[in-house]
Amino acid sequence: MSRFLLRLAPMIYGPTLLFALGQGAIIPLIPTMATQLGADLATSGLVASALVVGQLCGNIPAGWLVAKVGERFAMVIAGVLALAGAIMLPFAGSIAVLTVAIFTNGFCAAVFGLARHSFMASNVPFHFRARALALLGGSYRFGIFLGPFIAALLLSATGSAAAVIWFLIICVAATVLLVWLGPDPEREYGAGERPAEAGGTATAGMSLPDAEGAREGVFRTMVRFRSVLARLGLAASSLSALRAARQVVLPLWGVAIGLDAQTIALVVGISGALDFALFYASGQVMDRFGRLWAVMPSMLMMSFSFLALALTGGLNSATTWFVVLAAVIGVGNGLSSGLLMTLGADLAPRQNPAPFLGSWRTLTSAGAAAAPLIFSGLAAIAPIAVATGAMGAIGLLGTAAFLRWMPRKGSER
Incomplete structure (x- = not known):
């Protein structure tokens, strides 16, 4: 397994880390760049959200592109477009141009991410697939975690956001070169070299469509797999909602209980560090015991933490509870x-x-x-405790969906 994963480093893990470093460095600067162009706080938030909107809009076209040209060329195309978007940033003279540049980065991130995901799905054996993908997720998280610190160092040394933008450009350019000049994943692991999978797949018991018609397009595939997407897909979206909610809820909760910015940043940083530290352990659990043994503790810990947080705002020990529950969420x-x-x-x-x-x-x-939209909408019409508790309720509904529809036989062997 170790040898297989090492061979993936220059084609999968290396580009992932470089791309994430650039993204992690620029994300904290987006609201500041928007305000410098005359945007108010609300508009700055919308500009920052263009990154997520771009990722959302890019997934379906990414599926089509990867199916047409293959993983490597899809990553190169996405990298070149992301480089063009990054080059736009130093010359963005209006909020509209800045938004387009940020949206392009998010759109290309979706293509890049799906191409790597598709390759791993086709080539990594089931018995250590979770560890390989957890390492992929860990590479991205490490880049997103380290990027802001690099941005802070560059800002401290130069006093200009332009240095961070050029760091993003260098990271994206290096990503494109590594993907283009490095080994081709599809040739490196041809059908004859792929390790055989033992036993079934995690789809056992799901009554999934078989591989017949495997070259179908995106929309026909959506129709063909509509039952799985409507069940497990929605359950998975609830986990994504919890993950996104924590990035909004924790800072705002800290403000609501009267903490200063440094304390809030420290608590959120500790939560993020715990999150990153466990990425490989997650893969170990999924491969050895089954996917359900990772998803249930994760969903329950985050869901009950949000519910508990909603009940602690008025306590004298609110700060202590905030620290403890933020750590549990991480x-x-x-x-x-x-x-x-x-x-x-x-x-x-x-x-x-x-x-x-x-x-x-x-x-x-x-x-x-x-998730951030739901939380913000509820917080606008009700106390923040109600909005926070709603995030926990969404998590519990997702937990029930996972418990009901998660495959057992193939994933629990």
Whole structure:
């Protein structure tokens, strides 16, 4: 297994880390760049959300593109477009141009992510698929975690956001070169070299369509797999919603209980560090015991933490509870690292996974995009405790859906 994963480093894990480093560095600067162009706080938030909207809009076209040209060329095309979007940033003279550049980055991230996901689904054996995908998720998380620190160092050294933008451009350009000049994944692992899978797949008991018609397009694939997407896809979107909600809820909850910015940043940082530290453990659990043994603790820990947080705002120990529950949420999220990619790979047809994964990732991205909107809408008309509790309720509904529809036989062997 270790040798197989090492061979994936230059074609999968390396480009993932580079791309994530660039994204992680630029994300904290987006609202500042928007305000410098005259945007108010609300408009700055909309500009920042263009990254998520771009990812949401890019998943379906990504499935079509990967199915047409293959994983490597799809990543190169996405990288070149992302490079064009990054080059637009230093010259963005209006909010509209800035928004287009950020949207392009998110759109290309969707193509890039789906191409890697499709390759892993087709080539990584089932018995260590979760660990391979957890490592992929960990590579991305490490880049997103480290990127802001690099941005802070560059800003401290130069005093200009332009240095961070050029760092993004360098990271994206290096990603394109690594993908283009490195080994071709599809040639490196031809059908004859792929390790055989022992036993069935995680789709056992799901009554999935078979591989017949595996070259179907995106929309026909959506119709063909509509039952799976409507059940497990919606359950998966609830996990994405919890993950996205924590990034909004925790900082705002800290503000609501009167903490300063430094304390809030420290608590959120600790939560993120715990999340990152557990990414490989998540893959170990899924491969050794089954996917359900990762998803249930993760969903329950995050859901009950949001519900508990909603009940602690008025207590004298509110700060202590905030620290403890933020840590629990970080652990819960870490235990599900790579889970959504693993489930998508388990359920996708082996011969042509990209169209299915485009639909799967659209649902998970929709959950991530909807959660902050739901939370903000509820917080506007009700106390923040009600909005926070609603996130926990969404998580419990998703937990029930996973418990009802998660495949057992293939994934629990």
